[in-house]
Amino acid sequence: MSDVILHCQSLSRTYRSGDRDLTVLKDITFLLERGEFLAILGPSGSGKTTLLGLLAGLDQPTEGTVHLDGQQLGSLTEDQRARLRAEKIGFVFQSFQLIPTLTAQENVQVPLELLGDAESRLRARQLLERVGLSGREHHYPAQLSGGEQQRVALARAFSIRPKVLFADEPTGNLDAGTGATIIQLLMELNREVGTTLVLVTHDLDLASRAHRTIHLADGRVIADSAA
Amino acid sequence: MTGLLFVLRMAARELSAAPRRTGLLIGTVAVGVAALVAINSFTDNLRDSVSRQARALLGADISFSSRQPFSDRVEALLDTLSRRADLARITSFAGMAYVPRTTGSRLVQVTAVSGAYPFYGQLATDPPTAWRRLQSARHVVVDPSLLTVLGARIGDTLALGEGRFIITGTIRNAPTEVGFRFALGPRIYIPARYLSETGLLGFGARAQYEVFAKFPPGISAQELAAQYRPRLGPERVRVRTVASDQRNLNEVLSRLAGYLGLVALLALLLGGIGVASAAVVFVRQRTESIAVLRCLGVTAGRTFAIYLTEAAAMGLAGSVVGALLGVVLQRFLPRLLQGLIPVEVAPVLSWHAIGVGIGVGVWVALTFSMLPLLGIRRISPLRALRRAVEPERPWRDTWWAAATATLLVSIVGLAVHQVGSWRQGAMFAGGVAVTICLLWIGAWLLTWVTRHRLPSRWPYVWRQGLANLHRPANQTATLITAIGLAAFLLGTLYLVQHNLLSHLRSTGGPARPNLVLFDIQPDQLHAVQRELRDAGLPLASPTPIVPMRIRSIKGRSVAGILAGQNREGEPSGAWALRREYRSTFRDTVVASERVIEGQWRPDRSSAPAPISVEQELARELGVVVGDEIVWDVQGVLLPSRVASIREVDWARFEPNFFVVFAPGALERAPQTLVTLTRIETPDERGRFQRRMAERFPNVSTIDLSLVQQSLERLVDRVALAIQFMALFSLGVGVLVLISALTTSRFQRIREGALLRALGATRSQLFRIILAEYLSLGLLASVVAFFLAVIAGWALARFVFDSAFTLPLLPMAALAFGIVALTIVVGVANSREVVRRTPLEVLREE
Helix, strand or coil: CCCEEEEEEEEEEEEEECCEEEEEEEEEEEEEECCCEEEEECCCCCCHHHHHHHHCCCCCCCEEEEEECCEEHHHCCHHHHHHHHHHHEEEECCCCCCCCCCCHHHHHHHHHHHCCCCCHHHHHHHHHHHCCCCCCCCCCHHHCCHHHHHHHHHHHHHCCCCCEEEEECCCCCCCHHHHHHHHHHHHHHHHHHCCEEEEEECCHHHHCCCCEEEEEECCEEEEECCC | CHHHHHHHHHHHHHHHHCHHHHHHHHHHHHHHHHHHHHHHHHHHHHHHHHHHHHHHHHCCCEEEEECCCCCHHHHHHHHHHHCCCEEEEEEEEEEEEECCCCCCEEEEEEEEEECCCCCCCCCEEECCCHHHHHHHCCEEEECHHHHHHHCCCCCCEEEECCEEEEEEEEEEECCCCCCCCCCCCCEEEEEHHHHHHHCCCCCCCCEEEEEEEECCCCCCHHHHHHHHHHHHHHHCCEEEEHHHHHHHHHHHHHHHHHHHHHHHHHHHHHHHHHHHHHHHHHHHHCHHHHHHHHHCCCCHHHHHHHHHHHHHHHHHHHHHHHHHHHHHHCCCHHHHCCCCCCCCCCCCCCHHHHHHHHHHHHHHHHHHHHHHHHHHHHCCHHHHCCCCCCCCCCCCCHHHHHHHHHHHHHHHHHHHHHHCCHHHHHHHHHHHHHHHHHHHHHHHHHHHHHHHCCCCCCCHHHHHHHHHHHCCCCCHHHHHHHHHHHHHHHHHHHHHHHHHHHHHHHCCCCCCCCEEEEEECHHHHHHHHHHHHHCCCCCCCCEEEEEEEEEEECCEEHHHHHHHCCCCCCCCCHHHHHCCEEEEECCCCCCCEEEEEECCCCCCCCCCEEEEEEHHHHHHHCCCCCCEEEEEECCEEEEEEEEEEEEECCCCCCCCCCEEECCCCCCCCCCEEEEEECCCCHHHHHHHHHHHHHHCCCCEEEEHHHHHHHHHHHHHHHHHHHHHHHHHHHHHHHHHHHHHHHHCHHHHHHHHHHHHHCCCCHHHHHHHHHHHHHHHHHHHHHHHHHHHHHHHHHHHHHHCCCCCCCCHHHHHHHHHHHHHHHHHHHHHCCHHHHHCCHHHHHHHC
8 A cells, every 4th residue: 555645746726817817836746645744835825725725625726636545636526525525634724714603512523423423422522622622612613712713623623533634824813822732732633643734834933843844936836845 | 314414413503503593584484474374274264164154154055036026937946846845035125214213214125034034044133032023023123233323222113115113123143145245234124924015115126036945854955956047047046055155155255365365475475585685694604614514524515405404494493483373363363354254253273274384484485595595505615715716616507597496486386376366376476576676676776876876975974874785795685675575565555445445435525416316216206306405405317217137139038048058057147147237318428437439329210229338247248339139128128239338437426327228218118216415414314314214115215425434444444454464574574674683793793893993972873873774764665665656556547447646645654654663673673783882892803
């Protein structure tokens, strides 16, 4: 069995903007091995989030292919890609993206319930305890601080023991102290679960903790620490 | 299974997370369903009551009635029948009654009874023995209202023509005739054997002769009726059975209930618009959550299913609540429709109505929310990462087209089901669609003007308030439609009622006759005229009336036409062929009629007598200008030719005629005369009627103002029932408004806090809110009332054939009421915006 979990080949993404085409990503190719921690760096507008969206199967490339755990994303239907996400992918967003109408525990339960996990309630409670939120299970997102919301998001992301976890500026909306705690927690969970981590960030300190960094500028890879 | 469980669980969580919003949407559906269940339960109960009481309504198994004394052939047939069945006879006619002890006199409906009528049901009297003792002497049992108007009491003598009767009791409950034919006067019952003593059934008197039969078990009235009809039709005898009565009554009542049901349906459709609008805003507000769900691996279809399940659950909850409300509400409907229905309606649970109500409620919630919810499938998971993302799917796809078609077909289908007619159902749906479109256009124009054409010199609070109408995620169009549709309905109803009533009243204006004297024999004319002259009363020229029947049309005998018609029931045209016509002759057109075809004064030399026929009758008889009709005038055959067709305004209280002959043919025919006069006060009218009744017992006088009053009461009663149902739409309108305010609550509180932080005073905030709801309510009512005037005019002109006037003041008051209601609801639900301090709100961020 190959150790490659993520493989993108000649990835390009062009958007139609008014009457002209806007190329956001050009010819991106790299491999990522199981358990690796990749940080994608780059200034605003360099194409980081677009790349993340393509790698996670949220969007379709204009050209090129993405293989995730041996499956070519482009050959899958939308529903098949959704199924793949439900089974293998976790997400952490900059703005936490908890569902405001669900409690902390329910937010963590959602991915488990999607897979028909009968123990979702217990597992969600354990995870919330693991991220230091026991006693806050029944709070709604609006009743939690930013740091607490991001912990719930981490618990949700790890609930299904994802093969790949995509994190988009996970500390971007947090103060330095809280951000550091979240990163600490992220790394610990990553170790415990053995997840491959793909992190988009501006933060060089954070990037320095990754096994590998890719620098983007104007939609191209300008540096790859593994190269 | 996992998928279904997940969808159900997510929908339940979403619903419980926003209880206020959920509650309001449930209420929006509930009000419409309540109205629908109430009216449909009532209709079901009404049908039940009719079927249970049908025999009592007829009072027998079968009845034979005629406008003329039964011929020998008919009598022979009845004689044969009497060997198998019990028979009872009734003769009814109008006559003047007065009480010698008091000064009161009144035109009454006399019913002369022989035999054991009624065979079924009860003719309840007060005292209870009065009916049993009626036949024992010259007794009369009267409608209680007659005692009041005559100032009489039990034991008084009642004079009827030349006869004298003792009032021995009052009627509490009696078998009634089918339909809403209003009686010209209160009903009284006398024994038939003293009928001749009154001397009232002389020449020209209109009477109905009726024989009722009760069969022993084993004889089917239906079969007998089918067997007798072909033989009795040509004899102009109408055969009624319990089943045919029930059918006719059900038809009439269903139509009334169907119309009320349409008004109820409108409330439900308005609720649907409320649900749809909430769904639009909801999808907009939940976009990011939905994108996150998609990121977590929920498929587009399943996301859509979650929110559709939510809509269905809300629809179901609303429908169940509505059905419960409807069950309570239906108890009030019989009281509201009092006087319009001839049966006692006992409110019992109608599971059919409840089932239909709940089904329709859920269906409306689903079909209306389907369109906006389809947008969920377009939300890309990328929205979780960044805000501006191009939609994945085109806005209008096959699903969209299917949902739109389902919605339209559903609306038409529901309307057709409710009113039971394709044409009327489609017209209703079309009318609703046009109104909604126009209200929507009005709303769009308002938002456009406030966005682009607002004068910058206007005070800030007004500009801000109006700008709120086009804030992102605004629901201006929905609110204007919801409030406007309710206002339109109320406005149109008011206009129709006003115009019908003023049309009725216009006929009773000053200087117009208000008393009709009819059945004057030619030899009495001079004496009657002298009486009028002596009393100083205005004298109109008398109108001759000649009773006649149709013998043949275009060479075909009536007996032949009737025999050829359907043997089962009563064909619609049969009535026109069989009835007695009371025609006149004159050479001028009167004010209440208009020649629409042919010539009023044809060449005098034309051989058959020229006649002018009323347009509806001409259609019924199938005759056009030039066709020949042969009349039977008291046994003499009189050929005539249709020279013209007339349109007649029947609502005007004047002697109007179906058939008018040109002078020359009828002068020598046996005839009675009618004349009109005017007496100002009711007291004087009463005294005059009494004097006439004493001096000319066979001459009847109708007090037109009494007829007018009873017609007005009827119009008012129907209008009240419809208005009551229309109030449900207003209720839904208010709920939609509150629900819209709830949906945008946080946004509004945040805006308010920001304005407060920037230095706005509470009073300024209050005025901003005021400006917003004032303009909303004002536009909704202006557009709605403009449409109501058009609809009211069209209804008056084309349906009710009456002139249209616009009652400006009451309409303005109604509009003011709608605007005030909008402002009150708007301001009351915005208290939090004004009340909370900016710091308090910003802390919550």
